[in-house]
Amino acid sequence: MAEKTISITLRVWRQDGPQAEGRFASYHAKDIPADLSFLEMLDIVNAGLEKAGADPIAFEHDCREGICGSCGAVVNGHAHGPQRATTLCQLYMRHFNDGDVITIEPFRAKAFPLIKDLVVDRSAFDRIIQAGGYISVKTGTAPDAHAQLVPKPKAEQAMDAAACIGCGACVAACPNASASLFTAAKISQLCKLPQGDPERKRRVSAMIRQMDHEGFGSCSKHYECQAACPKEIKVANIATMNREFLRTLLPGE
Amino acid sequence: MLDGKIPSGPLAEKWTRHKFEMKLVSPANKPKFTVLVVGTGLAGASAAASLSELGYKVKVFCLQDSPRRAHSIAAQGGINAAKNYPNDGDSVHRLFYDTIKGGDFRAREANVHRLAEVSQNIIDHCVAQGVPFAREYSGYLENRSFGGAQVSRTFYARGQTGQQLLLGAYGALMKEVARKNVDLYPRREMLDLIVAEGRAAGIVCRNMISGALETHLGDAVVLATGGYGNVYFLSTNAMSSNVTASWRAYKRGALLANPCFTQIHPTCIPVHGPHQSKLTLMSESLRNDGRVWVPRKKGDSRAPHAIPDAERAYFLEERYPAFGNLVPRDVASRAAKRVCDDGLGIAGGNAVYLDFRDALARCGRAVIEERYGNLFQMYEQIVGANPYETPMMIFPAVHYAMGGLWVDYNLMSNLPGLYVLGEANFSDHGANRLGASALMQGLADGYFILPYTIGDFLAGSGKANVTPEDAPARDALRDTQARLDRLVGLRGKRTVDELHRELGLLLWEHCGMARNAAGLRQALQRIPELREEFWINVNVTGSQGTFNQVLERAGRVADFIDLAELMCLDALERNESCGAHFREEHQTGDNEALRDDEHCCHVAAWAYGGPGEAPVMEKEPLTFESVHLAQRSYK
CATH class of the missing domain: 1.20.58.100 (Fumarate reductase/succinate dehydrogenase flavoprotein-like, C-terminal domain)
Structure with a gap:
């Protein structure tokens, strides 16, 4: 059986650096096997550019299994492309048609300054976590793991929120470039667990303050973040974050 | 003859005795020492956070844009610990024995015993960090089985155990960065080791954005830079996983041990074509419920569900009745290779079935989905076939390096001041690593071993005092x-x-x-x-x-x-x-x-x-x- 192939045209955002002017460049990708991943298709285009002595398209990627959160670009207007619950590396060419024109842009947000082409600086996420996205337990101090029980539904909800890979698609998809879903996922994970309780109030205040400080916008409930999230993190986490924040304002709390 | 510096005394007492005999650095003196940690996977992040908590100054380097993206994140199935929560006969000695035997008796006995001893502390610590391990309805932790063991000692967080453990260690690291005791250098690639008068005292790295070379000096250097499986081009490793940091250290005099010991993991998605960039692992945990088979008859081109049981060769169960589908990885991989070499592979090629038909009939779809949902989804995205309906096709692929830089019992290389942790060292897995033991080793090294042993070196050797x-x-x-x-x-x-x-x-x-x-x-x-x-x-x-x-x-x-x-x-x-x-x-x-x-x-x-x-x-x-x-x- 002959392998199914398609030929496509790419419109790719090229920009040498944060200060340089950007533009779309067109590339033709011929006879791409449909079983290739989107990034393997870019590998082929880049190999062609390298052979011609041209500068290959810079894009981030690492595990290519959808878990490290390195990859990401806006494909035809969708962060990580049009497939639901999929990182860019797990998007396969079988979802495209022969003759398609595919537009590829970086994740755009004020808080994600561009580095080169499709590569952006997402270190703002690290600083949000630094503000309190952890439980402050020192190595060696923990009691036996069974000293504190966690009801299964709580553990499952915590795991649902903890599945975030920190890719930034939520920010790229949001009209306000808000990092609410990312921030809320961590707050939500930790406030569902008894171990996270002592730092609950300090954590939510500090993380929200840092998120605002980084220049991310506010949530105005477009829910685009949930639609773009490759790990299907729910906007209900944002409600949890808001509730946790309100708790800190209550008298006597 | 190389000396592994194994402490004297009975096996089960060596580590306890050694911890007491090692020299200490006083709390007032710890901030005078700077430790460079290269790599932020489980081993590097846990070491950097723990050393900083103790009071040492730490500089940490990674080539990713964030420490949270190190390749430990991709580990799926679980982490072993000798908790014996299921009351099924596990013990420190059994975990030790299974690991030594699994490694085909080519690991250092004392190291492996220590690993089994500290395994319990790891689970305690990670639970305290908020790692959402799987739980029973009672609220207690759940366990499953992995290859090479007849007890259930594997703790897990769905199919994302590595991710959750790494985010725990990353959180601890971020806590120390916020305390301004750790300086974080992301997007740096270590390109050389600085050795002064025989002692490791710094690194040269390239800033991957500006291209500038930087020199960083310290009193000890910790390499936690992972494995070299990508030497085969196709492997389950992340694209950036590489040997450069270890190789630079080797060229500066560090010994590299057992480099030919590389693990080929039995359950990976088969190669699809010449443009493939990497291979994807399907967790070993799937072998708890999935049954591995090929058609008995060469050239049997029927769809898998049309082949009756009598005409299927469940070759692992037939050959290894005691362990069945849960034999160690090297054994399972070779068995799969053998049936494919004999022409029994699916469609005559390099693939065998991993079939969940019986488990689905026994437990129902909801249970299987809860155990492996994300893995099934990943398989479907890549292959375009639904494993709830048709068996997965799998084949062995390069996965892990047991070999690595040589270290003594203290995790120090033959170069004084150079420590090597996690997959980057050679120490604990012998000639074959058991499933769910890499996460255990990385965290044991970083949380519970290096913080003790590095103090002994620094207390004895003092500051390195090297300038640029x-x-x-x-x-x-x-x-x-x-x-x-x-x-x-x-x-x-x-x-x-x-x-x-x-x-x-x-x-x-x-x-x-x-x-x-x-x-x-x-x-x-x-x-x-x-x-x-x-x-x-x-x-x-x-x-x-x-x-x-x-x-x-x-x-x-x-x-x-x-x-x-x-x-x-x-x-x-x-x-x-x-x-x-x-x-x-x-x-x-x-x-x-x-x-x-x-x-x-x-x-x-x-x-x-x-x-x-x-x-x-x-x-x-x-x-x-x-x-x-x-x-x-x-x-």
């Missing part, structure tokens, strides 16, 4: 610059990936799941030719002073070529089969690995011989006080 103006620092910087100049000057006709792919195929063919002397000699002849081809005919576009992914890859591939040669040499020198190292000349009557304990019961640690010179092998004999060296049997 001293000759060792200047020389390392100059050598790194010269190497980069040479790389960016290459304007040949072939891409870096083309040469890497060629190297990988060669190594897979001759130093993969099965090796023999003739093939290894052939590879040893071909690799120098590839090296020459690389340094003449590869094309490195762009310059050093920019964000340049081609240059990054070129440097790594150049080191992979050199490593491949050492792997083949090591495989040729080791005249026995053990664990993942299967020399076809040495097998039992029924094709199992045949060890030679009389001549090969040692660690082969290689020293760089200098430019153009052959490497020199040093041996560390392995002595076993508490286990009997037996022919491994899982039947």
Whole structure:
């Protein structure tokens, strides 16, 4: 059986650096096997550019299994492309048609300054976590793991929120470039667990303050973040974050 | 003869006694020492956070944009610990014994025992960090089974255990960054080790955005830079996983041990074509419920569900009734290779079925979905077939490096002040690692071993007192610059990936799941030719002073070529089969690995011989006080 192939045209955002002017460049990708991943298709285009002595398209990627959160670009207007619950590396060419024109842009947000082409600086996420996205337990101090029980539904909800890979698609998809879903996922994970309780109030205040400080916008409930999230993190986490924040304002709390 | 510095005393008391006998650095003196930690996976992040909590100044480096993206994140199935929560007969001694046996008796007894001892602390600590492990309805932690064990001692967080453990360690690291006791340097690639008067005292790294070279100095250097499986081009490793940090240390005098011990994982998605960039693992945990089989009849082209049970060969269950589908990885991989070599692979190719039909009938879809949902989803995305309806197709793929930089019991290399943790060292897994033991080892090294042993060294040796103006620092910087100049000057006709792919195929063919002397000699002849081809005919576009992914890859591939040669040499020198190292000349009557304990019961640690010179092998004999060296049997 002959392998199914398609030929496509790419419109790719090229920009040498944060200060340089950007533009779309067109590339033709011929006879791409449909079983290739989107990034393997870019590998082929880049190999062609390298052979011609041209500068290959810079894009981030690492595990290519959808878990490290390195990859990401806006494909035809969708962060990580049009497939639901999929990182860019797990998007396969079988979802495209022969003759398609595919537009590829970086994740755009004020808080994600561009580095080169499709590569952006997402270190703002690290600083949000630094503000309190952890439980402050020192190595060696923990009691036996069974000293504190966690009801299964709580553990499952915590795991649902903890599945975030920190890719930034939520920010790229949001009209306000808000990092609410990312921030809320961590707050939500930790406030569902008894171990996270002592730092609950300090954590939510500090993380929200840092998120605002980084220049991310506010949530105005477009829910685009949930639609773009490759790990299907729910906007209900944002409600949890808001509730946790309100708790800190209550008298006597 | 190499000395592993194993403490005296009975096996079960060595670590406790050693912890007391080691020197301490007082709380007031700890902030005077700076420790450089390279790599932020489980081992690096846990070490950096724990050292900082103790009061040491820490500088931490990673080549990703964030420490949270290190490749530990991709570990799926779980982490072992001798908690014996299920009351099924587990103990520290059983975990120790399973691990030593799983490694085919080529690991250091004392290290493995210590690993089993601290395994329990790891689970306690991670639960306290908020790692959302799977739980029973009672609220207690749940366990499952992994290969090479007859007890259920594996803790897990769905199919994302590595991610959750790493985010725990990353959180601890971020806490210390916020406290301003850890300086974080992301997007830095270590390109050389600075050794002053025999002691590791710093690193040279490249800022991957600006291209600038930086010198960082400290009183100890910790390498937690992962494994080198990508030497085969196709592996389950992340694209950036590489050997460069270890290889630079090797060229500065650190010994590299057992480089030919590389694990081929049995359950990966088969290769689909020549443009494939990497292979994807399907967690070993799937073998709890999935049954591995091929059609009994050659050329049986019926759809899998149309083949009745009597015409299916459940070859692992038939050959190894005691362990069944949960035999260790090396055994399962070889069995899959054998049936495919015999022409029984799916459609005559390199694939076997991993079938959930019976488990789905027994437990129902909801239970299977809860256990493996994300893995099934990943399989469907990649292959375009639904494993709830049709069996998965799998084949072995390169996954993990048991070999690595040599370390003594204290995790220190033969270069004083250089510590090596996690997959980057060679110490605990012998010739084959058991499933769910990599996460255990990385976190044991970082949380519970290095924080003790590094104090003993610093208390005894004091500060390194090297400045950037001293000759060792200047020389390392100059050598790194010269190497980069040479790389960016290459304007040949072939891409870096083309040469890497060629190297990988060669190594897979001759130093993969099965090796023999003739093939290894052939590879040893071909690799120098590839090296020459690389340094003449590869094309490195762009310059050093920019964000340049081609240059990054070129440097790594150049080191992979050199490593491949050492792997083949090591495989040729080791005249026995053990664990993942299967020399076809040495097998039992029924094709199992045949060890030679009389001549090969040692660690082969290689020293760089200098430019153009052959490497020199040093041996560390392995002595076993508490286990009997037996022919491994899982039947």
